[in-house]
Amino acid sequence: MKNRSLLGSSINSVKMHNTQAVLLSLLYEGDLSRSELSKRINLSSTTITNLIAELIQAGLVSESNCNEPESEVDRPVGRPRTAICLEPNARFVIGVHVGVGTFRVAVTNLRNEIVLSRMVSFNYQEEPPLSVIDQILDCVEELISESEIDRDLILGLGIGLSGLVDFTSGVNVFAPNLNWRQVPAKKILTDRLGLPVIADNNVRCMALGEAYFGIGRGLDSLAFVYGRIGVGAGFISQGQVFRGSTMGAGEIGHTTMLLRGGEPCRCGKSGCLETLVSETFMLHAADNIIQMNPDGILAHITRENPDWQGMAHIVAAAQKGDTLVREMLAERATYLGVALANMVNLYNPEMIILGGVFTQAGDYFIEPVIQTVRKMTFGDLSKQVRIEKTSFGWKAGVIGAAALALTHLFYLSS
Numbered sequence: 001m002k003n004r005s006l007l008g009s010s011i012n013s014v015k016m017h018n019t020q021a022v023l024l025s026l027l028y029e030g031d032l033s034r035s036e037l038s039k040r041i042n043l044s045s046t047t048i049t050n051l052i053a054e055l056i057q058a059g060l061v062s063e064s065n066c067n068e069p070e071s072e073v074d075r076p077v078g079r080p081r082t083a084i085c086l087e088p089n090a091r092f093v094i095g096v097h098v099g100v101g102t103f104r105v106a107v108t109n110l111r112n113e114i115v116l117s118r119m120v121s122f123n124y125q126e127e128p129p130l131s132v133i134d135q136i137l138d139c140v141e142e143l144i145s146e147s148e149i150d151r152d153l154i155l156g157l158g159i160g161l162s163g164l165v166d167f168t169s170g171v172n173v174f175a176p177n178l179n180w181r182q183v184p185a186k187k188i189l190t191d192r193l194g195l196p197v198i199a200d201n202n203v204r205c206m207a208l209g210e211a212y213f214g215i216g217r218g219l220d221s222l223a224f225v226y227g228r229i230g231v232g233a234g235f236i237s238q239g240q241v242f243r244g245s246t247m248g249a250g251e252i253g254h255t256t257m258l259l260r261g262g263e264p265c266r267c268g269k270s271g272c273l274e275t276l277v278s279e280t281f282m283l284h285a286a287d288n289i290i291q292m293n294p295d296g297i298l299a300h301i302t303r304e305n306p307d308w309q310g311m312a313h314i315v316a317a318a319q320k321g322d323t324l325v326r327e328m329l330a331e332r333a334t335y336l337g338v339a340l341a342n343m344v345n346l347y348n349p350e351m352i353i354l355g356g357v358f359t360q361a362g363d364y365f366i367e368p369v370i371q372t373v374r375k376m377t378f379g380d381l382s383k384q385v386r387i388e389k390t391s392f393g394w395k396a397g398v399i400g401a402a403a404l405a406l407t408h409l410f411y412l413s414s
C-alpha cells in the first residue's frame with residue numbers, strides 16, 4: 001500500500017491538480033472572474049489565464065453564456081468584468097443506483113443535473129443478478145439513445161451497489177438483502193458498454209453526491225446514513241470516500257443494538273440496528289399496532305388507502321395523532337440516535353445527512369434522532385455536528401452514482 005505522504009508530484013500532476021481546483025471552484029461557486037479564481041486558488045493570474053485558455057479550447061468552460069455577475073463593487077472603472085463558467089453540457093455521465101427491488105438510471109451533466117432518468121422494479125427474491133444487470137444495460141442503452149447525446153461526450157458510468165463492494169475490482173462481494181455474492185458488475189458493464197465504469201457501495205455514492213453536489217458541498221468530512229430495506233452509512237474524509245482497510249466501512253446497519261431478544265437479521269446475526277429501523281421492520285411494527293388496535297387511526301388509514309406504499313400509512317397516522325405510532329417511531333428513532341452518537345464519538349464528522357426512509361418518516365422520527373444524538377454524544381462533539389436531510393430525496397442514490405463517475409472521470413481524474 002502506498003503512503004500518501006511519500007508520493008512525489010510531477011509537473012504534469014501539479015498542472016492537473018491546478019486544473020481540478022479551477023473546475024471545482026467553478027462547480028462550487030458558479031461564475032467567477034479570472035482574478036477571483038486567482039485569489040481563491042492562490043495561483044498567479046498568468047497561470048489562471050493559461051489554464052482557462054486550455055479549458056475554453058477543450059470546450060469545458062466558456063466566457064459566453066455566463067450569468068451577469070451580481071456584484072459590480074470590485075470592478076475597476078472602465079474595465080468590463082468577464083466571468084468564466086462551466087459548460088455543464090460539455091460532458092455527461094450515467095449514474096446507476098441498485099437498491100433492493102428497484103434500480104434507477106440517470107444521464108447527468110457536469111453539474112450533476114439529470115437530463116433523463118428511469119426507475120425499474122425487479123423481483124429481488126427470484127431474479128438472478130446477471131438478469132438484473134442485463135436489464136440495467138438495456139435501460140442505459142435506451143436512455144443514451146433517447147437523450148440523443150453523442151456517445152463520445154459520455155465520460156462513463158458510476159454504479160452504486162448494495163452491501164459490500166470491492167472498489168478496485170468492482171465486484172459486489174456480498175449483498176445480503178439481494179442475496180448476491182461475488183457479482184462482477186464492473187467487468188460485465190465495462191465489456192458490454194465499452195465505457196469506463198466505476199463501482200462502489202450505494203450509500204458511499206450518496207455521501208459523495210452530497211459532498212460535491214449537495215448540502216455537504218465542499219465539507220471536509222461528512223457521514224450519509226441511509227435506510228430503506230437495508231441500513232448503511234457512507235463516510236467522506238478529507239473530501240474523499242473513506243472505505244476502510246478493505247471494503248466494509250459504513251456497515252452501521254449491522255452494529256449490534258440488542259444483546260438479547262433482538263430480531264434475526266439477514267446478515268445472520270440478531271439485534272442489528274437494521275432490525276429496528278429499516279423500513280421492513282418498521283412496517284412489521286405497524287402491523288403489530290394494527291392487530292393490537294384494530295379501531296385505531298393507523299388501522300383506519302391503512303384500510304382506507306390500500307394502494308399507498310411503504311411508510312405512507314405510518315407517517316399519516318403519526319400526523320393524525322396515533323399515539324402508538326408516535327411511540328413506535330420515537331423508540332426506533334432513539335436506537336438510530338444511539339448508533340449515530342456512537343458514530344460521532346468515533347468519527348467526528350462535520351455533518352450527518354439522513355436519507356431514504358429516515359427522512360420520509362418525518363419529524364416524529366427525525367426530532368428524537370437529533371435529541372438522542374445531542375444527549376448521548378461525548379462532550380461537545382454533538383454541538384459541532386449538523387444533522388440534515390438529503391438534498392436529493394429518493395434520487396440521492398442515482399445522483400450519488402453519477403457523482404462517483406463525475407469525480408473519478410472528470411473532477412478528480414488522474
Ligand SMILES: [Zn+2]
Pocket residue numbers: 253254265266267268269270272274
Ligand atoms: Zn445484521
